[in-house]
Amino acid sequence: MTPSLSAAHLTLGYQKKIVVDNLSLTLPEGKFTVIVGPNGCGKSTLLRALCRLLKPQSGCVLLDGKDIVEIPTKALARQIGLLPQQTIAPEGITVVDLVSRGRYPHQTLLRRWSETDQLVVTQAMTVTGVDAFADRRVDELSGGQRQRVWIAMVLAQQTPMLFLDEPTTWLDIAHQIELLDLFRQLNQQQGCTLVAVLHDLNQACRYADHLIVMKEGRMITEGSPAEIVDSKLIEEVFNLPCQIIDDPVSHTPLVIPYSRSLGGDKSQTQEKPS
Helix, strand or coil, rough: CCCCEEEEEEEEEEEEEEEEEEEEEEEECEEEEEEECCCCCCHHHHHHHHHHCCCCCEEEEEEEEEEEEHHCCHHHHHHEEEEEECCCCCCCCEEHHHHHHHHHHHHCCCCCCHHHHHHHHHEEEEECCCCHHHCEEEHHHCCCHHHHHHHHHHHEEECCCCECCCCCCCCCCCHHHHHHHHHHHHHHHHCEEEECCCCCCHHHHHCCCCEEEEECCCCEEEEEEHHHHHHHHHHHHHCCCCEEECCCCCCCCCEEEEHHHHHCCHHHHHCCCC
């Protein structure tokens, strides 16, 4: 069964600076949730707290009703996988060795490396397209290739919950769509709960079942993109005048910004007289 995860009255920060203030939420189980908001609003900070990488100054995170701080590290790693915003690979490690580290939470004194582990690693490298350079050193790869290797490692972890902090960083548009399609496939076919921080509003609207919109450390609103995304919300949160139209491919909200260089108002979209 997919575990449940919620946060109650979270206050998060670094030293004396408060980044997230008194935030409570419950993640929809088995859904693809995307967190959006302006730079510095607390998206990644919230994600880190939900994964127990950041200790709350007050409040708590509950996994299946149990405070996440009380769960043993290895047991938590079998429940939650994380692709952080910044990744550092051990010097000289090869692609296949890094991806294989995703199987660490499943190893015990009585359960060593198995054929199942090897199969999972091979599949993770195949679906992310890194199998072609499995024996190369990670530090020899391009930024986009390295990002896909880290994603393969997280997929090899095979957790029912997967947290992704800006997973499309360094990727060209084709690989962005390819990976977002993969994440949605994992969600729909395996029922895992996905939570991602994305900057692209249109990608967020297209892929998210559930959207969390943040500003200045607070959750402004949450819900399905079709229910909550309108021009008033985008202008309030991002200070961006825009028009919302129906995406002709996904039939989700599509944000069309008004160009400030053209005056930044709705008049630019009006038809010119013939």
